[in-house]
Amino acid sequence: MNLLNIAKEYFKFFKLKDIENLKNLFDKDISLQDWEIDVEGLNNVIEKNIEIFTELDDFELIINQLYLIDNIVFAEIDIITGGAKVSVLDKIEFNDNYKIQKITAYKG
Numbered sequence: 001m002n003l004l005n006i007a008k009e010y011f012k013f014f015k016l017k018d019i020e021n022l023k024n025l026f027d028k029d030i031s032l033q034d035w036e037i038d039v040e041g042l043n044n045v046i047e048k049n050i051e052i053f054t055e056l057d058d059f060e061l062i063i064n065q066l067y068l069i070d071n072i073v074f075a076e077i078d079i080i081t082g083g084a085k086v087s088v089l090d091k092i093e094f095n096d097n098y099k100i101q102k103i104t105a106y107k108g
Helices: 003-016 019-025 042-056
Strands: 026-033 038-040 060-069 072-081 084-094 100-107
Touching (some): 003 019, 003 072
Parallel strands (some): 026 100
Antiparallel strands (some): 072 084, 084 100
């Protein structure tokens, strides 16, 4: 299983606001952390994603670069909404079953 492809699927589903397909990529014990968010557990992460999608409304997500180190994908992305661009580094950690177990996002 190619973790880079799974990460690309994650961003595709995120961009489409496709909660059901995102849920299928996540481990039941997933955690999500960024500069404002810190949640754990599948239901909490799904709820937080729904909130994010509501807040962002229309947005563009651009993947600039993906890097794979062991079971971790680092993604340099840009999120553009309301004319403002935010550069983000996502650290996506996978478990042995190729499910996303932790997402940490760094603004910068």
